[in-house]
Amino acid sequence: MQDISRLKDFVFSRQQTASWHMQSLTSLQACLNLALDTLRKEIDSSQLPPLSQQSSVAHPLDDPTTYLPSTGLFDARRLSLACLGELKNLIQSPLDKIMDERFTVYGVACTDTLIKTGIIDYLSDVPNPSQGVPAAELASKFELDSRKIVPILRCCAASGWVRETRDSSFALNRCARTFIEGNAGRRLNFSMPGFMSIIETIPHWVAESDWKLSRSPDQTAFQIAFKTPLVAFSWIMENPDVLVPIAEHLQVFGDMSTPSIVADYPWEQLQTPVIVDCGGGEGGLVSSILDAHPSFRAIVQDMENVVALTSSIMEDRRPRDVANGVLKVESHDLFQPQPRIGNEYSFILRHIMHDWPDKEALSALGPKSKILIIDMVAVPNVDSTATSVQSLVHDSRAKGPDYRIPSHFGSASKIVSGSSVHMMTLINGCERSLREWEKLIKGCGLRITNIYPLRAHTSIIECALDTRALL
Numbered sequence: 001m002q003d004i005s006r007l008k009d010f011v012f013s014r015q016q017t018a019s020w021h022m023q024s025l026t027s028l029q030a031c032l033n034l035a036l037d038t039l040r041k042e043i044d045s046s047q048l049p050p051l052s053q054q055s056s057v058a059h060p061l062d063d064p065t066t067y068l069p070s071t072g073l074f075d076a077r078r079l080s081l082a083c084l085g086e087l088k089n090l091i092q093s094p095l096d097k098i099m100d101e102r103f104t105v106y107g108v109a110c111t112d113t114l115i116k117t118g119i120i121d122y123l124s125d126v127p128n129p130s131q132g133v134p135a136a137e138l139a140s141k142f143e144l145d146s147r148k149i150v151p152i153l154r155c156c157a158a159s160g161w162v163r164e165t166r167d168s169s170f171a172l173n174r175c176a177r178t179f180i181e182g183n184a185g186r187r188l189n190f191s192m193p194g195f196m197s198i199i200e201t202i203p204h205w206v207a208e209s210d211w212k213l214s215r216s217p218d219q220t221a222f223q224i225a226f227k228t229p230l231v232a233f234s235w236i237m238e239n240p241d242v243l244v245p246i247a248e249h250l251q252v253f254g255d256m257s258t259p260s261i262v263a264d265y266p267w268e269q270l271q272t273p274v275i276v277d278c279g280g281g282e283g284g285l286v287s288s289i290l291d292a293h294p295s296f297r298a299i300v301q302d303m304e305n306v307v308a309l310t311s312s313i314m315e316d317r318r319p320r321d322v323a324n325g326v327l328k329v330e331s332h333d334l335f336q337p338q339p340r341i342g343n344e345y346s347f348i349l350r351h352i353m354h355d356w357p358d359k360e361a362l363s364a365l366g367p368k369s370k371i372l373i374i375d376m377v378a379v380p381n382v383d384s385t386a387t388s389v390q391s392l393v394h395d396s397r398a399k400g401p402d403y404r405i406p407s408h409f410g411s412a413s414k415i416v417s418g419s420s421v422h423m424m425t426l427i428n429g430c431e432r433s434l435r436e437w438e439k440l441i442k443g444c445g446l447r448i449t450n451i452y453p454l455r456a457h458t459s460i461i462e463c464a465l466d467t468r469a470l471l
């Protein structure tokens with residue numbers, strides 16, 4: 001516990017004395033050392049096995065959908081990664097940085113190739129997985145050209161997915177086990193065919209196109225690249241081939257925060273007996289909440305084509321709850337008036353609001369008992385924002401992670417900022433800052449009653465009807 005407060009104090013003191021962007025090698029090295037020492041101690045006190053790349057079994061920390069780390073471990077890991085990112089930014093030459101960034105896209109293609117060829121599943125199943133397999137064996141097994149396979153495997157080795165055990169022989173590293181058929185990373189790894197063409201379109205869309213000033217969800221890089229007038233969600237609905245893999249991808253993305261949502265929100269204080277998960281997808285979140293809090297009833301709402309899939313999943317996984325009415329699945333369009341009205345209901349909106357520009361997002365909210373918005377909070381990359389986040393978290397003794405270690409520090413902001421560009425490109429959405437969330441929520445007669453930082457990339461923004469506004 002002492003190490004955690006030292007860790008927080010260390011970072012916090014830098015906020016008061018200098019820039020969050022720690023610019024010196026000395027301070028970054030000291031911060032990294034402290035973070036790594038804490039990480040090691042937290043791994044020991046959580047009775048977890050040591051981290052090893054060469055292990056042929058997954059480590060509990062590899063899968064946030066099934067393992068919730070202690071807050072100390074979560075913070076120490078986040079800070080270690082943030083320091084490493086800042087160190088890289090500090091010492092890498094800008095020209096190397098350009099090449100590094102340009103070639104990142106090949107890393108994506110290389111892991112996709114290892115999955116598509118079957119090499120990942122094969123390497124996981126060989127009699128001695130840590131010894132490695134010659135590329136020639138892989139080439140002959142899958143009828144491939146070993147001259148293409150070796151550079152691809154070496155590119156994956158540079159990202160840590162595999163390692164070269166002898167010249168041109170490769171073994172799977174522990175982290176690549178997430179790509180094995182049936183595992184979470186395999187489902188998360190999906191991007192829709194043609195995705196790269198959307199990315200290529202971004203500079204034209206933002207700088208030159210007729211839509212460069214448009215904020216409408218049907219005037220984005222997506223429509224330009226796919227030559228369609230349809231909003232991304234409607235396009236997906238018309239292309240059933242991508243519907244199931246996208247639903248699975250979104251479910252894993254959501255599941256990454258589920259253990260923390262269940263553990264870090266005070267569900268016992270919720271006064272409504274029914275939880276409605278709006279745009280609830282496959283229903284994984286309410287299922288986990290019901291497991292932990294069986295006194296609630298739950299409703300999953302989603303679009304018509306999605307609820308057919310959700311119903312069959314729920315009937316399969318929770319037949320008793322479906323039969324006795326504890327769990328219902330119903331079709332409801334977020335932009336239509338909510339049929340579940342009254343003090344019986346609280347509402348969850350996880351990864352819904354970031355999909356929509358403000359005008360649309362407003363019509364999805366209504367003045368109900370409690371509305372739990374579960375989404376990322378983008379922290380602007382300026383020095384003072386971490387304190388302003390802190391001041392909005394009412395309960396500073398909350399058991400969730402502490403925002404004094406800012407989520408935007410170093411490479412820790414990469415997932416939030418990447419997700420924001422992703423949402424903007426597809427649907428003119430974004431990851432909102434706390435100020436933007438406040439404005440949006442206030443604009444529809446609600447107020448933020450609390451914010452619960454999660455041991456995940458997201459937070460719970462708890463809202464209620466602003467009765468003061470009615471006076």
Ligand SMILES: C[S@@+](CC[C@H](N)C(=O)[O-])C[C@H]1O[C@@H](n2cnc3c(N)ncnc32)[C@H](O)[C@@H]1O
Nearest residue numbers: 250254279280281302303306332333334350351
């Ligand atoms: C990013 S996913 C989030 C799924 C789920 N809330 C979770 O966290 O796992 C967005 C969900 O919103 C649903 N959705 C999109 N537009 C909708 C609409 N107009 N009405 C109801 N659901 C909608 C999608 O089908 C999808 O399940």
